[in-house]
Amino acid sequence: MSDDVQARRARAEEALRGTSASLVLLDLGGHTATGFVISSEGHVVTSLHAVASARAITAVLPDGLRSPVVRVAAVDERRDLAVLCLSVPELVPALPLGPATLPSEGEALHIIQAHADRPPESRVLEVRAVQVLGEWLTLLELSRTLPEDASGSPVLDARGQVVGLATAALANGRALGLVIPVRYIAPLLKVPGPPQPLSALDAPRQRATRVRQVPQHPVGLLEGCATPAVESVASLLGQAINVGAPAYNRGDVEGCYRLYAHTAEQLIDERDDCPGVQRALRDGLLRCEGLKHVEDRAWALRDTFDGLMDVIGRWRQARPAPLTPAHKRPPPKTYLN
Structure with a gap:
């Protein structure tokens, strides 16, 4: 040895x-x-x-x-x-x-x-x-x-x-x-x-076994909403998730929740042209009022956002594809390899 x-x-x-x-x-x-x-x-x-x-x-x-x-x-x-x-x-x-x-x-x-x-x-x-x-x-x-x-x-x-x-x-x-x-x-x-x-x-x-409660909205939730308005909602929700989720994973649960809540309130104030979106966001904030832990409130709003992103995705699929003029050729493909 x-x-x-x-x-x-x-x-x-x-x-x-x-x-x-x-x-x-x-x-x-x-x-x-x-x-x-x-x-x-x-x-x-x-x-x-x-x-x-x-x-x-x-x-x-x-x-x-x-x-x-x-x-x-x-x-x-x-x-x-x-x-x-x-x-x-x-x-x-x-x-x-x-x-x-x-x-x-x-x-x-x-x-x-x-x-x-x-x-x-x-x-x-x-x-x-x-x-x-x-x-x-x-x-x-x-x-x-x-x-x-x-x-x-x-x-x-x-x-x-x-x-x-x-x-x-x-x-x-x-x-x-x-x-x-x-x-x-x-x-x-x-x-x-x-x-x-x-x-x-x-x-x-109990929190480790949390069950997600993502709302399942009908596509009719977006009835009457113009395309630019829907895309603006999707963009703002996506930005909030892209910033809030990493903050949550770093341990800043409070910061994640505040960002989600601010985003929900902003869309409620600005999107009178999308009453269905406003209604869904109000429901999410109302759910938060009954939750004691900030972590649970952050997840409640994430569920709300995911429900809206899901219905927006189905709304996009249901819309007809824009027509491409016959005389206009598509741009050439660019290959990375």
Whole structure:
């Protein structure tokens, strides 16, 4: 065995020993996840998606003691993080979080996973890429995938510092192993207000299973509208979606909703020549009034816009094609290859 391999194994064993005392296995009644204690008050951080559908959570401590988890300290939906409250905080030491500096591509990291029937397991994986998804999230993609029950595991660098939380993810049908950096974990300990019941974990699950309610309008909705007016409506709706959707994906849900609402109000004010369009947009804004979360309101207006774009598309197909004068030849084709 080479000195390099021996050194890596020694570092992995040291990381495992130093971390195991702070690991918590989360038994969710059918599946498990890993969490780790990050404060002397017994705050346990884990992956939100792993606990979002839980009706009961039991924390299995390193000594085998089982303790129910009944309180949630904080939730960060955009970064897939949840902080739970242990009922017996004094029994598990906190694992200090490392600096906010990100590991580099190619750097080896240790993922420490808790198990129900055997000692904790250490995996050594390299950073494949540093992914910047926008101002709201920068994460690390690992060189290999992770099992789902590894979600919530602490991730350590070669110096034994906690650099993030591991999560098993799926993107575009491809399984990924990701790390959410510690820079997003520490602020969750400062979230104001008292702890919430486990039902605080239900909102992400409910919104993840959102059912689209796109209106199905008859083509008659556009009766009496001149062609330039319809095309102007389609252009403005398309512009709003092209700007609002990327804003939503960056995490600016409020900005997306404000843009959609402003566009709807603008068309209602300007398009007296398209009463059907005005009526559909008023219905969309009325639907928003009954929704509590800004994310739901943004989707309600997106449904409204998509319903109008759909009927405009069918309206275009139903109209006769313009006649081309016989004496006028079409312009020559331009080929790109």
